[in-house]
Amino acid sequence: MRTLVKYEKDPPCSQSSSSTSPSLASSPEVCWATSEAFEAHRAIITRLYIDEAKSLNRVSADMARDYDFRATSV
Numbered sequence: 001m002r003t004l005v006k007y008e009k010d011p012p013c014s015q016s017s018s019s020t021s022p023s024l025a026s027s028p029e030v031c032w033a034t035s036e037a038f039e040a041h042r043a044i045i046t047r048l049y050i051d052e053a054k055s056l057n058r059v060s061a062d063m064a065r066d067y068d069f070r071a072t073s074v
Contacts, residue, residue, distance in 0.1 A: 031070065032070055032071065032072050033069055033070055033071045033072075037069065037071075038071055041063065041067060041069050044063070044067070045059060045063065048062060048063075
């Protein structure tokens, strides 16, 4: 079951079409998760990382693919 989450609209999300090169304008917008979104996905992340012993890179890729969830280390 997918959880709907709110994302921050900080860079790299905010792209201005007037200042963006054509090659970047066609790329999809990437938004980083808020701390609230992280908390909403904490159980899934813990299961993947601890219980299934996946690497952090694998957890990150799975979360982006399956839940459209992109977190940073900040």
